[in-house]
Amino acid sequence: MADQGKIEELFNKLSSEAEAGGYHLNPDKDFTKELVNGLLVNEERYGYPACPCRLASGNKAADLDIICPCDYRDPDLTDYGACYCALYVSDEVLAGRKKLASIPERRLAIEPQAGLKEKSAILPEKLAFPVWRCKVCGYLCAREQPPEVCPICKAKKERFEKFF
Amino acid sequence: MLSMTVVPGKDKGKVKLYTLSTCVWCKKVKKLLNELKVAYDYVDVDLLEEEAKAEAKEEVAKFNPACSFPTLVLNDKKCIVGFDEGKINQELG
Ligand code: SF4
Numbered sequence: 681m682a683d684q685g686k687i688e689e690l691f692n693k694l695s696s697e698a699e700a701g702g703y704h705l706n707p708d709k710d711f712t713k714e715l716v717n718g719l720l721v722n723e724e725r726y727g728y729p730a731c732p733c734r735l736a737s738g739n740k741a742a743d744l745d746i747i748c749p750c751d752y753r754d755p756d757l758t759d760y761g762a763c764y765c766a767l768y769v770s771d772e773v774l775a776g777r778k779k780l781a782s783i784p785e786r787r788l789a790i791e792p793q794a795g796l797k798e799k800s801a802i803l804p805e806k807l808a809f810p811v812w813r814c815k816v817c818g819y820l821c822a823r824e825q826p827p828e829v830c831p832i833c834k835a836k837k838e839r840f841e842k843f844f
Numbered sequence: 845m846l847s848m849t850v851v852p853g854k855d856k857g858k859v860k861l862y863t864l865s866t867c868v869w870c871k872k873v874k875k876l877l878n879e880l881k882v883a884y885d886y887v888d889v890d891l892l893e894e895e896a897k898a899e900a901k902e903e904v905a906k907f908n909p910a911c912s913f914p915t916l917v918l919n920d921k922k923c924i925v926g927f928d929e930g931k932i933n934q935e936l937g
Contacts (some may be wrong), residue, residue: 721866722866732866733866733869734913766868766869782872787912
């Protein structure tokens with residue numbers, strides 16, 4: 681169990697960042713704070729806030745896709761109204777129009793990047809700047825290097841991929 | 845043999861629950877089993893040493909190839925993945 685003050689602090693930070701980016705934390709505060717505790721526990725034992733509801737390997741490179749917010753949050757919000765842990769919920773769930781339930785694991789079900797390669801094949805060959813894509817929320821920016829932190833979802837630089 | 849924590853209760857056959865200590869849905873399954881007063885064995889897989897962790901993952905994957913948590917295995921046959929209140933009540937209630 682992480683320190684209560686730290687839980688509050690991270691909860692408030694995630695909550696304001698979520699709202700600023702158009703996301704919402706689960707309004708069930710007890711539930712959400714338990715997950716925030718899980719993030720702090722994982723930060724402590726692995727060195728990064730791996731998803732509390734998934735088994736992390738402890739190898740950061742292998743776990744990049746499940747560092748919170750994970751690469752699966754946004755598609756799960758679209759399909760189920762919540763991320764896998766239900767730390768983040770959709771507008772519909774927030775408004776009480778949709779009930780929360782535990783949802784299937786998407787992580788192994790996809791071929792990483794399969795769709796992307798095809799799409800980039802039709803793009804122009806020469807660009808003034810490379811375009812970087814945030815793997816968490818899809819934010820795109822054209823600049824030499826990706827930003828330190830995604831301005832939309834706050835994912836770190838290492839979660840960006842060269843899109844074209 | 846993987847060592848699991850034994851929770852005493854009504855005998856509903858072999859009930860094995862694989863969980864993560866940080867996962868809230870896993871806690872909900874434990875709570876539901878406690879409310880149903882069912883006897884079960886559980887293990888928090890994230891807290892195991894590497895060797896036991898690998899063994900637990902193998903056991904889970906036999907029933908649930910995605911190796912996700914919580915996974916509930918009944919009589920080494922049936923498997924309920926996630927906090928599926930309806931199914932758990934149906935099988936163990
Ligand atoms: S966003 Fe992803 S990593 Fe974060 S709590 Fe939700 S499911 Fe877990």
